[in-house]
Amino acid sequence: MSTAALDVEGAVERALERHRTRPGALLPLLHDVQHELGFIPPESVDAIARGLNLSRAEVHGVITYYTHFRQHAPAAHAVQLCQAEACQSMGAEALAAHAQSRLGCAMNSATDDGRFSLEPVYCLGLCASSPSMMIGERVYARVTPQRFDQLIGALEPGKAR
Amino acid sequence: MSAVATVYVPRDSSARAVGADEVADAIAAEAKRRGLPLRIVRNGSRGLAWLEPLVECAAASGRIGFGPVQPQDVAALFDAGFPDPAALHPLSIGPVEQLPYLKSQQRLTFARIGLTDPVSVEDYVGHEGFAGLRRALQMQPEAIVNEVTASGLRGRGGAAFPTGIKWQTAMRAAATPKYVVCNADEGDSGSFADRLVMESDPLVLIEGMTIAGLAVGAEMGYIYVRSEYPDSVHTLEEAMQAARAAGYLGDNILASGRRFDLEVRVGAGSYVCGEETAMLESLEGRRGIVRAKPPLPAINGLFGQPTAINNVVTLASVPIILARGASFYKDFGVGRSRGTLTVQLAGNVRHGGLIEVAFGVTLRQVLDNWGGGTASGRAVRAIQVGGPLGTYVPPSHWDIPLDYEAYAKFGGVVGHGSVVVHDDTVNLAKMARFAMHFCALESCGKCTPCRIGAVRGEEVIDKIIAGQDTERQITLLRDLCDTMVSGSLCAMGGMTPFPVLSALNHYPEDFQKGSDHASRRNPQKPAAVA
Numbered sequence: 001m002s003t004a005a006l007d008v009e010g011a012v013e014r015a016l017e018r019h020r021t022r023p024g025a026l027l028p029l030l031h032d033v034q035h036e037l038g039f040i041p042p043e044s045v046d047a048i049a050r051g052l053n054l055s056r057a058e059v060h061g062v063i064t065y066y067t068h069f070r071q072h073a074p075a076a077h078a079v080q081l082c083q084a085e086a087c088q089s090m091g092a093e094a095l096a097a098h099a100q101s102r103l104g105c106a107m108n109s110a111t112d113d114g115r116f117s118l119e120p121v122y123c124l125g126l127c128a129s130s131p132s133m134m135i136g137e138r139v140y141a142r143v144t145p146q147r148f149d150q151l152i153g154a155l156e157p158g159k160a161r
Numbered sequence: 162m163s164a165v166a167t168v169y170v171p172r173d174s175s176a177r178a179v180g181a182d183e184v185a186d187a188i189a190a191e192a193k194r195r196g197l198p199l200r201i202v203r204n205g206s207r208g209l210a211w212l213e214p215l216v217e218c219a220a221a222s223g224r225i226g227f228g229p230v231q232p233q234d235v236a237a238l239f240d241a242g243f244p245d246p247a248a249l250h251p252l253s254i255g256p257v258e259q260l261p262y263l264k265s266q267q268r269l270t271f272a273r274i275g276l277t278d279p280v281s282v283e284d285y286v287g288h289e290g291f292a293g294l295r296r297a298l299q300m301q302p303e304a305i306v307n308e309v310t311a312s313g314l315r316g317r318g319g320a321a322f323p324t325g326i327k328w329q330t331a332m333r334a335a336a337t338p339k340y341v342v343c344n345a346d347e348g349d350s351g352s353f354a355d356r357l358v359m360e361s362d363p364l365v366l367i368e369g370m371t372i373a374g375l376a377v378g379a380e381m382g383y384i385y386v387r388s389e390y391p392d393s394v395h396t397l398e399e400a401m402q403a404a405r406a407a408g409y410l411g412d413n414i415l416a417s418g419r420r421f422d423l424e425v426r427v428g429a430g431s432y433v434c435g436e437e438t439a440m441l442e443s444l445e446g447r448r449g450i451v452r453a454k455p456p457l458p459a460i461n462g463l464f465g466q467p468t469a470i471n472n473v474v475t476l477a478s479v480p481i482i483l484a485r486g487a488s489f490y491k492d493f494g495v496g497r498s499r500g501t502l503t504v505q506l507a508g509n510v511r512h513g514g515l516i517e518v519a520f521g522v523t524l525r526q527v528l529d530n531w532g533g534g535t536a537s538g539r540a541v542r543a544i545q546v547g548g549p550l551g552t553y554v555p556p557s558h559w560d561i562p563l564d565y566e567a568y569a570k571f572g573g574v575v576g577h578g579s580v581v582v583h584d585d586t587v588n589l590a591k592m593a594r595f596a597m598h599f600c601a602l603e604s605c606g607k608c609t610p611c612r613i614g615a616v617r618g619e620e621v622i623d624k625i626i627a628g629q630d631t632e633r634q635i636t637l638l639r640d641l642c643d644t645m646v647s648g649s650l651c652a653m654g655g656m657t658p659f660p661v662l663s664a665l666n667h668y669p670e671d672f673q674k675g676s677d678h679a680s681r682r683n684p685q686k687p688a689a690v691a
Contacts (some may be wrong), residue, residue: 023464024426026446031388031427058447065448066429068388084350084599085549085592089508089583090536122432122599123348124389125356126178127581128210128506128513137391141178 011036012044016051025052026062030069039070075110075117077155079103080134083120086127095131096120098145102152116152165198166244169217169224171275173206173360174392175353180231181214187235188216192244199244205361207275208515209262215275217257220246226257262531267493268517269501270478271354274361280399282407285364291409293483297372298417302332305376309479311487313499317354318344318435318472319547319576319652321498321565324479327469330459331377334467341373341382342444342463342470346428346435348387349548351579354503355473357515359386359393362477363400367410367423369476372483374421377469382421385440387428397425432603436651437470439605450605451651474503474577495521498564498575508545508581509535524559527580539584543592543668547576549599550656552663553589574659589668593661594622600657611654614645618661628674635665635672 015032019025033040040063049056063069081099083092100106103116110117126132129141170185185201192199215228225246234252242248277284297305310325331339347355358366370382386394401423404410412420431449433439438452441463462468482490491499498520504527506513511533524544535541543553552573561567568575600615618641625634642658649655
């Protein structure tokens, strides 16, 4: 998806409409923009800053500080594997190695077709059912390499969801 | 049995993550196919993680459970007589409340989880809900604060600061408006009690925050939830709407003329925002950079106003204290650790889940009475208590009661009560390195000991593992840890040395060159049997 096809201006305007008068509006506003566009395009910073009476540096600083906010269009399916202690005790590292070879991309990168991205995450609160992961906003626990393959397989082109 | 059978399938993410939605769909489809009328309630989770998805049937004698159920089990369950609670199937676990795992607990804060539909006010009220708020509405703010102080409740997020004292400071502050902020940025690996409250009994948090508002004189509260918990956000929003519609939140709570309302704010993937001052920065729309204290947030907190900041479990413990009285709550526990601890048993363990018991239980009791051994079937080697900033507790310390002071005495932290079990394939030098690595990733960067120390710590541990000048590097590592403990602004840098030093002190053999427990003991490549 190219940025040109996105209604960046409209997305920012709608988010400002909802949040402009709230105290501490920046994070809720950025969440809304990202929710609508999939990421926060750099060209939106100026309008956000003006709308909230902040400097561009303040807005840029917040976007880049928080790992949840993306500055680039995301993959169709963001896969996040928990790599924190509880999941490590249940083989999270081996699962990460499996995931990288299954998807053919390294941690913190995306597949060539832009279908999947792979990132570590530090805790999904499913520590009694480790290892866990998230695809988009859905969480999965007790993830074995086989279950990982099934879940990914169902999201590949030509497969019914 | 009534004409329409009631079946419970949890909606908590710990159940959804292992297929609860698909199981609920399969049950509905199978019932339709067989022409059986059926009511499916999406309840909360009981916190028995290994049994999820735990499906329950209502019976005259209580609830009868089946678990863990997968969609492909559903037809066979119906063949065995399900949803008749008398159905016998290999997944039958009998009356759920008679399970030793549950029966041996003292569930006060978590009394309702799994029993109720989390977003049903009617269900909540039917299970002692809002009794505490009704009593608080009849009381003066000082009396509410005194009740909480007398209960001995201390911050369950990890710092264990007396809740009543914090509230008193905010109550006495002259400036208005005041705020109540709930810290629901549960980022610590191993902890999931906050998530369980928000997804399985969110109304108890709403009630606790409303009581806090009455006590300190705040009319607005914020719940700061991490972005990694989308299910919590949705369930909270639903519960808040239901509470508002029923008059428990809003401009005129239960026609008392008192006002209190809530807003959920979503974090954005920063661990350090679980630190209260970084969280305030984030709520105000800035980067989550830690503030120096003083000023105390209770006096000068959110938007510069007096703010009572409490963790989810702390606030969720308030309603029962108000409903049953301080002495009821205080009668549980040991020493200065009063009430119940929510042990979150996690990691490499067969029966992981939530165990709410009076303070004073030991790790060995937790393992023996609830854990059921490791998931891998191997021996337990190390247990990290209190999250990523807690110490690795060796077997010699497993008989020490889980009590804030008893743990502090040996340099450990009970924290929020998370207990992460590692089997004998764990390499503690690697875990120590991870602690530094995580600190380097998540440090907010404001203070030097944390920002630089974590990076240097990782490098030094790498040298130790590689056997480069080991003795001197260990001295350097201890010195660095000392600087971080004494010189950091918050717990991120100040406590990262805890897991590192405990690993070094109790498992020194893992720091020797060539000591690779992971490969020596790897279950996939077992060493030849002696």
